[in-house]
Structures are given as C-alpha cells and as structure tokens.
Amino acid sequence: MEAFEEKMKAEGLSQAAIDAFRLNYEQLVAGVTGLVPEKEIEAIEELPRLADLRSKSVGDIKGLLAKTAVLKLNGGLGTSMGLAKAKSLLEVKDGKTFLDLIADQIEYTRTKFGSKVRFVLMNSFSTSDDTKEYLSKSHADLINEPDVELVQNKSPKVDAKTLKPATFPEDPEQEWCPPGHGDIYPSLLGSGMLDRLVDAGIEYVFVSNSDNLGATLDVDLLAYFAETKKSFIMEVAERTAADKKGGHLARRLADGRLMLRESAMCPDDDKAAFEDISKHKFFNTNNLWVNLPKLKAKLEASNGVLQLPLIKNKKTVNPRDSSSPPVFQLETAMGSAIECFDDSGAVVVPRERFAPVKTTNDLFSLRSDAFKASALTCYFAQGQGTAHQSSSKNVTEAHTVVLAAPKGPLVKLDDKHYKLVDKMDALTDAVPSLVHATSLTVRGPVRFVKGTSIAGDVLISNESSEPVTLPPQAYKDSVTDLTPAKVPATA
Structure with missing residues (x-):
C-alpha cells in the first residue's frame, strides 16, 4: 500500500481519496468475496410510492430548494458508443445535448420557484475540460457559479500478478482508472466541497446520472426526504423480466439495514432466487437523496471513509490491447452507501425516472417521437407557496424528456x-x-x-x-x- 500511497500523493490526490483506495485495496488483498447468500437477507415487500406522495402538501418548496443541491454524475466518456468526449455533450433531442437539457431543467426550477437551487457537475479527469468549455459557450451563467464542478478522483490500476501499482511507460495515463461513482463521497470530502456546502446551509443533495433525463428534481420527493429527516433515500423501480439479471434491494438480517445485492454478490446456488422478480421486486435507479450534514457526521465518525463493498474489475492495463498486462480496477458504487446508515430509506418511482442512455439502441429510441419534451402546468396555492400540477392552464416548459407512448419501444x-x-x-x-x-x-x-x-x-x-x-x-x-x-x- 505504501507504493500506492506515494504514487497517489505525487498525483496530488487528497487524503480522503487515498484512504478510500486503501479500504478497497485491503479488501482485494484479503480476498474478500462480497458474496451475500439468500439466507442472510430478506426481500423487501412494500415501500412508500411516489404516486402516494403526490397527494400530500409539499409545504415551503422555495425554502427547501434554498437548502438543496442537484449533483449530476458527468464522468463518462461513452467509449462503448465510440465517443471520445463527455457523453453528456451528445445531441439527444431537438438539437440539444444532455447537458443543455440538464442546464435548462435547473434554470426552469429556479424560475418556477424563485429559489436558486445549487447545481454541481461531478466531472472526471477525462470530461472536465470538454464540459467546462461547452458550458462557457452555451450556459456561461452556470459555469461561473461557485462550486459548480466537483472533479472525480482517479485510482491507480493494480497489477493482477504482483498486486503492486501497474506501470505502462508507453502511456502513463493508462496506469489510472475511474474509481466508480462511489467516489462521490471521498471527492466531496477531500475537495472541501462538503464543508463548503454545509457551511452555506445546503442540507439536501439529489444525485443522478447525467445520461438519465428522467431524473429531474422532484419537489414531492424533496419534501418527503426533508420531512422524514432520513440520512439517505434511494429511488427504486419495480423489476421486470428484463431486469432479472441486475441487482436488487434487500434487507440484511444481521443488522436490519437496507442493502444492494448485485449479481456478482450472489452465490451460484442462489441464482434462481436472485432472478425471482416476484420475490426481489425492486432495483436501484441510481437516483439518490443524501442529507449532507448527516453524511459529514458519518464520515467524521468513520475516519473519513464509508465502508462500501469493493467492485473488482479485471482488465488489461491498455484496454485497447488485450495482450497488455492484466490489472485490477478497484471501484465502488454510490448506491451501496444505503447500508452505511441506520435510517436509510427507499421510494418506489415510475419507470420513466429511470431512462439512461447506455447504447445506441437507447439513443435511437430517445431521438424518436416515442419520447417528447414535456410541459408541466403549474399554479401556486396563495399564501402557501405550494406547487401543484394541472393539465389545463399556465403551461411552462420543464425541459424534461418523457415517454410519449404507452410503453417504450x-x-x-x-x-x-x-x-x-x-x-x-x-x-x-x-x-x-x-x-x-x-x-x-x-x-x-x-x-x-x-x-x-x-x-x-x-x-x-x-x-x-x-x-x-x-x-x-x-x-x-x-x-x-x-x-x-x-x-x-x-x-
């Protein structure tokens, strides 16, 4: 570990990033499998549903939004789709990119509620320059705001044979890899942004992927999150047959905490139960709500590191050359933090809040008339500051892409x-x-x-x-x- 720490310090990475990598490396060396047998968990039968929250008064939305930040994960290059720039700069609808639509959504929310909700993009070392250049031309007002960018850390690749830092003199950049979106927590801590946001009165952060245009800031969910005073809430959707291979939400019997079980965490003997969507009903949309003061307290109590399960990916040091030396890329998932808090919760949301673009199939469909830019009709109850939706008057453009068909093709x-x-x-x-x-x-x-x-x-x-x-x-x-x-x- 000393060699890794020296290498990370020379790269200018924070102590929080080093400590998070240390935990992952220790799990790797110890041979931690992360397997979670069926007998150690129980299925989640019922959860609160967003549809039921809609009927409740959401209270002082302007006040809540003043305490809220929207954080979009923007570190992906979309290399699987042949892209060499930030995936969010890909044109998706009506001549607009993901980033355009996200920026428009933020501006719409600010105008509609008269409250300047904070906006943060979590870029990687691969997407930072492209994203800032685009924003400076198309949305200059956003790029000039304080703390609009959180830069993701990078992790050293691990030589699979020696478990030492991987080397690749031909292209030293190939010695590094993204640490997964679980890096959001050490990045917030190590950059000082967590302290700055909390000091500025920001209590709530809504986190989602930039390629998921269905993941908009929902005021009903925000009000529920604030009312329940929970540390962490995950938006989940109901699994279908198409989702049976993917992970699911469960409750760990040992401590009663919610947790995510991915396919790699399931023993072979339990695969049938894992894929039973009538038993394990819900999957993580990667739309998360985090209470920042409680996150800060948790990090302080755990020496700056959340105990997230390791994701071990075996690759080659040069991903474009299968004959180059094998390496391990150590990653974590941000949704796994649901098991780090006693009071974590989950809310079942409609499938349209989970519409990521991972392939050209998704992009082709999104560009068609099966999806449309939505318009929400809003009015305010006088004296209450409560937002409602209607279908008949006061239409304002929300810049949200929604399904226009009964079911996505x-x-x-x-x-x-x-x-x-x-x-x-x-x-x-x-x-x-x-x-x-x-x-x-x-x-x-x-x-x-x-x-x-x-x-x-x-x-x-x-x-x-x-x-x-x-x-x-x-x-x-x-x-x-x-x-x-x-x-x-x-x-």
Whole structure:
C-alpha cells in the first residue's frame, strides 16, 4: 500500500481519496468475496410510492430548494458508443445535448420557484475540460457559479500478478482508472466541497446520472426526504423480466439495514432466487437523496471513509490491447452507501425516472417521437407557496424528456453497423416514428429516411454488406427483407 500511497500523493490526490483506495485495496488483498447468500437477507415487500406522495402538501418548496443541491454524475466518456468526449455533450433531442437539457431543467426550477437551487457537475479527469468549455459557450451563467464542478478522483490500476501499482511507460495515463461513482463521497470530502456546502446551509443533495433525463428534481420527493429527516433515500423501480439479471434491494438480517445485492454478490446456488422478480421486486435507479450534514457526521465518525463493498474489475492495463498486462480496477458504487446508515430509506418511482442512455439502441429510441419534451402546468396555492400540477392552464416548459407512448419501444439495432454513434448517424437521415412501436429489430446496414413509421413488432433485414435504404412508408407487425437480388416481402 505504501507504493500506492506515494504514487497517489505525487498525483496530488487528497487524503480522503487515498484512504478510500486503501479500504478497497485491503479488501482485494484479503480476498474478500462480497458474496451475500439468500439466507442472510430478506426481500423487501412494500415501500412508500411516489404516486402516494403526490397527494400530500409539499409545504415551503422555495425554502427547501434554498437548502438543496442537484449533483449530476458527468464522468463518462461513452467509449462503448465510440465517443471520445463527455457523453453528456451528445445531441439527444431537438438539437440539444444532455447537458443543455440538464442546464435548462435547473434554470426552469429556479424560475418556477424563485429559489436558486445549487447545481454541481461531478466531472472526471477525462470530461472536465470538454464540459467546462461547452458550458462557457452555451450556459456561461452556470459555469461561473461557485462550486459548480466537483472533479472525480482517479485510482491507480493494480497489477493482477504482483498486486503492486501497474506501470505502462508507453502511456502513463493508462496506469489510472475511474474509481466508480462511489467516489462521490471521498471527492466531496477531500475537495472541501462538503464543508463548503454545509457551511452555506445546503442540507439536501439529489444525485443522478447525467445520461438519465428522467431524473429531474422532484419537489414531492424533496419534501418527503426533508420531512422524514432520513440520512439517505434511494429511488427504486419495480423489476421486470428484463431486469432479472441486475441487482436488487434487500434487507440484511444481521443488522436490519437496507442493502444492494448485485449479481456478482450472489452465490451460484442462489441464482434462481436472485432472478425471482416476484420475490426481489425492486432495483436501484441510481437516483439518490443524501442529507449532507448527516453524511459529514458519518464520515467524521468513520475516519473519513464509508465502508462500501469493493467492485473488482479485471482488465488489461491498455484496454485497447488485450495482450497488455492484466490489472485490477478497484471501484465502488454510490448506491451501496444505503447500508452505511441506520435510517436509510427507499421510494418506489415510475419507470420513466429511470431512462439512461447506455447504447445506441437507447439513443435511437430517445431521438424518436416515442419520447417528447414535456410541459408541466403549474399554479401556486396563495399564501402557501405550494406547487401543484394541472393539465389545463399556465403551461411552462420543464425541459424534461418523457415517454410519449404507452410503453417504450424495444429497439435492437445490429451492433456491427450501429453500435457506434457515428455509424448510426451515417445510416439515419431521420429516425422513424416509433410512438406506436412495440419492437424494432434491424439486421444488417439499413438506412432510415424521413417519412417512415413503425408500429407493433417490426423486423427489417439486409444480408448484404452495403447499406440499403428502407422505403419511407408505414410498417406494422411486419418482416421486411431489403437484401438486393431478393424480392422484398412484407407480411
């Protein structure tokens, strides 16, 4: 550990970052598996639901917002989609990027409630420059605010054979990796931002991913969080068959605390129970509410380190060269902090609050008419400062992207031709209408042009290597083969 500490200090990393890495490294060396058998937990049967909170008065929203910060995780490059810049700078809707929409949402909230809610972007060493440059041009008022940027730490990669610091003289930057979004806690502490926010009277922080446009600041959730005085609340959604491989919320029998159990934490003998969505009903949306004074007290009581479970990822030191030396990247997840507090809670939210863009399939769907920019109708009860929603008057644009269809379409584009954003864009002159689509499957290179609509379940294929344009028309519950020299058959 001494070699790692020396390396991290030379890089200018804080003591909080070093201490957090030390905990992870100690778990690695000790061979901690992190396995959580079914017999050690109980399933969560019922939780408060956001829909039920809507009917309650939310009180002095302006006062609550003055004590609130919105923190967006913005450290991802979107490399799996072929991006080399901050993922949040990707255009997603109506000519706007994720970052544009997030900034618009903040400005909307401030204008609507007359309260300057704080805004923080947690950038990584890879996204900081791009993000600040974009904000300075498009949203200069935000970039000039105090503490608008929290820079994520970086962790040294661990040589998988020696457990010493990995070295890669050809490109020393490859010796470092992101520490996972669990780094939010040592970053807040080590940067001094936690103290500055608390000293400025900020009590509540809403944390979410920048690629999840459904994760907006919800005043009903804020009011509930403040009223319950809990340290930590997680927004969860109901698992479906598509989510059975992912993690779930549970309660640990040993201490009665809520916890997250990911697939890697489940013994093989318990896989059937893990995937039983009728038993383990809820998954983490990664939308979190944290009480900052209580977080500060917890960190002070635990020597500046939250005891988060280790996530051990085995990679190669150069991720683009599988023959380069194997390394471990040590990470943590911010949602795991739910088990660090006796009074943690969870609220069941609608699925639309969890709409991350992880693949070009997600992006293709989001750019279609299956999603729209929402408009909320708001008025205030005189003398109470209480916000309500209505559907008939005083419409104001919320800059929120919401589902316009009964259910989001399942889009499966051919990875060989659409996995990277630039390749998808080259084949998409115009995204087809998907508002009535159940599923769209594309095999081979198919070019989409304006005037195309999809309804029901549609399969389109082209077995050749050259792109073929799909004739612009309506396709419903059909199979269309565009392969040249074949007679197109639409059933």
